[in-house]
Amino acid sequence: MSGGVLYRPGDSPVHRIPPQVKLLAAFAAVLGVVATPREAFWAFGIDLFVVLAVWSVAGVPVGWFARRAVIEAPFVLLAVVLPFVSGGPRVDVLGVAVSQDGLLAGWNILAKGTLGVLIALTLAATTQPRDLVLGLQRLRAPAWFVTIATLMLRYVDVIAGELRRTRIARISRGDDPRFLWQAGAVARGAGTLFLRSYERGERVHRAMLARGWAGHMPAGPAAPVGALRWVAGGSPALVIATAWAVAAWPV
Amino acid sequence: MGGGRVAGVSALDVRGLTYRYPDGTAVLHGIDLHVEPGERVAVLGPNGAGKTTFVLHLNGVLTGTGHIEVAGLPLSPDTMREIRRRVGVVFQDPDDQLFMPTVADDVAFGPANFGVTEPELGERVRAALSAVGMAEHADRSPMHLSEGQRRRVALATVLASDPELLVLDEPSANLEPVARRELAEVLLSLDRTMLMVTHDLPYALQLCPRAVLIDNGVVVADGPTRDLLADADLLAAHRLELPWGFVPQP
Numbered sequence: 001m002s003g004g005v006l007y008r009p010g011d012s013p014v015h016r017i018p019p020q021v022k023l024l025a026a027f028a029a030v031l032g033v034v035a036t037p038r039e040a041f042w043a044f045g046i047d048l049f050v051v052l053a054v055w056s057v058a059g060v061p062v063g064w065f066a067r068r069a070v071i072e073a074p075f076v077l078l079a080v081v082l083p084f085v086s087g088g089p090r091v092d093v094l095g096v097a098v099s100q101d102g103l104l105a106g107w108n109i110l111a112k113g114t115l116g117v118l119i120a121l122t123l124a125a126t127t128q129p130r131d132l133v134l135g136l137q138r139l140r141a142p143a144w145f146v147t148i149a150t151l152m153l154r155y156v157d158v159i160a161g162e163l164r165r166t167r168i169a170r171i172s173r174g175d176d177p178r179f180l181w182q183a184g185a186v187a188r189g190a191g192t193l194f195l196r197s198y199e200r201g202e203r204v205h206r207a208m209l210a211r212g213w214a215g216h217m218p219a220g221p222a223a224p225v226g227a228l229r230w231v232a233g234g235s236p237a238l239v240i241a242t243a244w245a246v247a248a249w250p251v
Numbered sequence: 252m253g254g255g256r257v258a259g260v261s262a263l264d265v266r267g268l269t270y271r272y273p274d275g276t277a278v279l280h281g282i283d284l285h286v287e288p289g290e291r292v293a294v295l296g297p298n299g300a301g302k303t304t305f306v307l308h309l310n311g312v313l314t315g316t317g318h319i320e321v322a323g324l325p326l327s328p329d330t331m332r333e334i335r336r337r338v339g340v341v342f343q344d345p346d347d348q349l350f351m352p353t354v355a356d357d358v359a360f361g362p363a364n365f366g367v368t369e370p371e372l373g374e375r376v377r378a379a380l381s382a383v384g385m386a387e388h389a390d391r392s393p394m395h396l397s398e399g400q401r402r403r404v405a406l407a408t409v410l411a412s413d414p415e416l417l418v419l420d421e422p423s424a425n426l427e428p429v430a431r432r433e434l435a436e437v438l439l440s441l442d443r444t445m446l447m448v449t450h451d452l453p454y455a456l457q458l459c460p461r462a463v464l465i466d467n468g469v470v471v472a473d474g475p476t477r478d479l480l481a482d483a484d485l486l487a488a489h490r491l492e493l494p495w496g497f498v499p500q501p
Contacts, residue, residue, distance in 0.1 A: 129352065130352035130353065130356070133352070150350070150351065150352065151350055153352050154349075154350050154351060154352055154392075154393070154394075155350070157394050158346055158394070200346070200347060203342065203344065203347040204347050204350050206307065206312050206342075206347075207340075207342050207347050207348045207350070208350065208360075209310075209312050209335070210310050210312055210335060210338075210339075210340045210342075211335070211360055211361035211364060211408065211409070211412065212332060212335050212336060212361055212364030212365045212412070213360075213364055214332075214364060217360075218359070218360060218363030218364055
């Protein structure tokens with residue numbers, strides 16, 4: 001399950017914060033990062049410090065996040081290319097003339113993208129996938145969204161398993177597993193997988209109806225979250241939001 | 252849990268049930284079936300006979316024409332919710348039935364939908380999982396269970412709603428011999444009215460004293476399972492066959 005890749009079991013104060021608090025805090029933190037002016041380098045430094053502090057309290061090593069942050073690589077590539085391909089005034093960096101606007105735009109993508117990914121990974125590393133869905137439900141996310149998230153959580157492995165089996169079946173019948181040669185077979189396999197998943201969706205829907213499903217996932221009663229826990233859980237986002245407010249304040 | 256029975260009322264009464272697919276193809280041509288409380292009935296028939304389509308009518312997932320009554324309650328749009336509580340369907344593929352992240356969540360899904368709340372909900376989940384010998388797996392993902400364990404959890408998901416009628420669609424499909432026997436032991440330990448759709452004729456003989464044979468959308472035979480399985484001509488006429496070497500004892 002994807003949760004097995006992203007979630008790191010633990011019993012730290014960060015792990016124990018109710019999922020709805022963490023979801024809201026992560027959302028607010030990402031908003032704060034995105035809204036920060038790109039020239040406010042110091043503010044991004046504070047944001048990174050906050051993220052590192054949360055990791056430290058959560059007891060999750062930096063390497064855990066670094067390996068998973070590789071997903072950001074395509075954006076990093078774009079950020080690196082921008083200073084060379086953008087127009088406008090040039091500045092010398094290590095003896096190479098690059099676009100000043102492109103440099104700032106690349107930095108903007110790199111800083112905000114990296115911090116956004118790290119915040120999302122922090123949420124995923126400290127919250128069980130099913131608790132994330134529960135948190136969404138407690139935040140009154142639309143019922144259809146919660147249902148889709150719940151089913152996705154359950155069936156992503158089933159579909160991945162089917163994909164694995166069809167690949168093995170293809171290879172067993174002499175399919176060449178090099179990219180260009182197998183593109184056609186992969187495309188046909190994806191089509192078959194879609195149809196199978198669609199049919200399974202219909203069967204699952206019937207099984208849900210048979211057990212009284214009425215359009216929304218049943219949720220157990222949630223223990224009320226005290227003000228102190230909201231403040232504790234929301235404090236990293238508060239620091240990031242404060243850094244944004246100071247950086248964006250007109251001088 | 253006991254699936255409370257009302258004296259003098261049949262567990263299931265189906266009269267003249269017919270159904271056509273949306274494209275007009277007729278599947279059920281007038282099924283009649285009467286099941287008494289506590290009976291265990293096997294529903295036999297070749298592929299395409301309409302067995303699963305029939306099962307999906309019992310809790311109103313499909314709606315044809317005819318009369319269906321469960322423990323004295325006629326099936327209608329007004330009674331659909333209660334009928335779905337009364338009829339517990341265990342589907343053929345546990346992966347279709349177990350859609351929640353953990354075993355306990357899945358077992359709680361039905362009763363929670365039917366309005367059961369804590370602390371009774373937790374008690375129902377524990378009792379249902381204990382009944383199928385899966386109590387220690389409550390917090391695991393269904394994905395990490397064996398096929399036999401998943402089948403037993405699927406059974407628990409419907410037991411938790413305390414149904415009057417248990418309907419099992421091919422319960423022994425894809426099970427290794429040990430898991431097959433374990434499931435049979437669990438099913439025999441349940442004091443429930445049971446309808447079991449199966450191709451597995453020895454399993455039908457082991458679990459169900461009575462059998463009905465459905466072909467071309469009608470009931471073509473109804474009687475003691477042993478008698479039906481001993482009728483080689485009847486089986487052959489409806490594309491059923493006992494496993495090689497299997498001879499039902501008279």
